[in-house]
Amino acid sequence: MRPAVASALLDAEARRRLLDLVDVELDVVLDDFTTPTARTALAAAEVLITGWGCPPIDEAALRAAPRLRAVVHTAGSVKPHITEACWRRGIEVTSAASANAVPVAEYTLAAILFANKRVLFARDEYRAAHGREDDWHARLAAAGNYRRRIGIIGASRVGRRVLELLSPFDLDVLLSDPHVDPAEAVRLGARLAPLPELFARCDVVSVHAPQVPSTEGMVSRALLAAMPDGATLINTARGALIDQQALQEELVSGRINAVLDVTTPEVLPASSPLYTLPNVLLTPHIAGSMGGELARMAAFALDELQRWTQGVPFLDPILPEAWDRTA
Incomplete structure (x- = not known):
């Protein structure tokens, strides 16, 4: 996601909860998967927490992320960044669309x-x-x-x-x-x-x-x-x-x-x-989550992340068979 999105989305409470759930470097926020920093982070990543501004997770990104198994999106639509390559890999995907x-x-x-x-x-x-x-x-x-x-x-x-x-x-x-x-x-x-x-x-x-x-x-x-x-x-x-x-x-x-x-x-x-x-x-596309409402999406995404760490299915998975009618 864009760094500014991460700052707005993940308040102190959300960051503490994130650290309790997974090993994460909070300062590593990627909006480009081709940089040396991104390649190093992707090499070890099992799950990506994504948001607005995430680049496409395509074949090249997946080659750099051999351990990746899941994507937890903190916003609504995942279509800008989830690609056919993700489905071929069997990546599990969820989003906070219900919260949004x-x-x-x-x-x-x-x-x-x-x-x-x-x-x-x-x-x-x-x-x-x-x-x-x-x-x-x-x-x-x-x-x-x-x-x-x-x-x-x-x-x-x-x-x-x-x-x-x-x-x-x-x-x-x-x-x-x-x-x-x-x-x-x-x-x-x-x-x-x-x-x-x-x-x-x-x-x-x-x-x-x-x-x-x-x-x-x-x-x-x-x-x-x-x-x-x-x-x-x-x-x-x-x-x-x-x-x-x-x-x-x-x-x-x-x-x-x-x-x-x-x-x-x-x-x-x-x-x-x-x-x-x-x-x-x-109005300027403000019906979705704004201001304090971002915390609802973050909480939903973290709930999904917690399920994944416990081996429990996502509450709201994005499924490839429903892709043709998914926003």
Whole structure:
């Protein structure tokens, strides 16, 4: 991982626990596997603790690490650094994706409830009125969460956590996921629905599918056009899942709203209208673990490391057979 990531992720308590679990040189933080320091460290390593900025663990890296048996990732997706060579070697892999799913789902829940309450609209109108008396019940007659219909795309770790968080509310939840059958959807607190129905009928649609070849561009121009006037699209997954140009056109028209934590490109050009549109809440990829939430991911990863040292299977392994639908 990048040295700055290690400093932010591993506080004093995590470092003490790490030292109790394994023999580790805390000052050896690698973001390049080709240096002499890296080659020396890899030669003795049985497990790699990885994070944001880890280089690919490819054939060359594995040749330098003949004793390597496991990778414990302290963040979410392992796709940037786990390669086919790891699976051929039989490397065991786990990640803290489940821990990182918690704040993403919390962000999503807040976005859903605020969207239906029309908070952005109310803020702007109240600001423009400078506190003058007004009939807010009339102006917000379409607001509220009671019996609203919410669409969830993807029963991923985040999607399932969102479904769990939505369960106490008086909402009608639809789920679209090709790997879930109707009975499982009911157990998750939703009704299974195809994407066209979900987009056409929901007040809020939230995207939680992984980015794989079959999902890129899945939120098409036609699906966006089918959304009811005033509906809200939430994306905390990946920008590439949505037709960005079509979404921008819908948002510029003012017909729908959006809460976007990710876009394509990841950082929009300074000229993008999405920065200033009143119907868009745009955040810089912060739904995942930030600040104090990093400690949750570190704790989860260390729990997995402890299981590995005890010869116990990982609680949340990454399996090669699920690679094609893993984020």
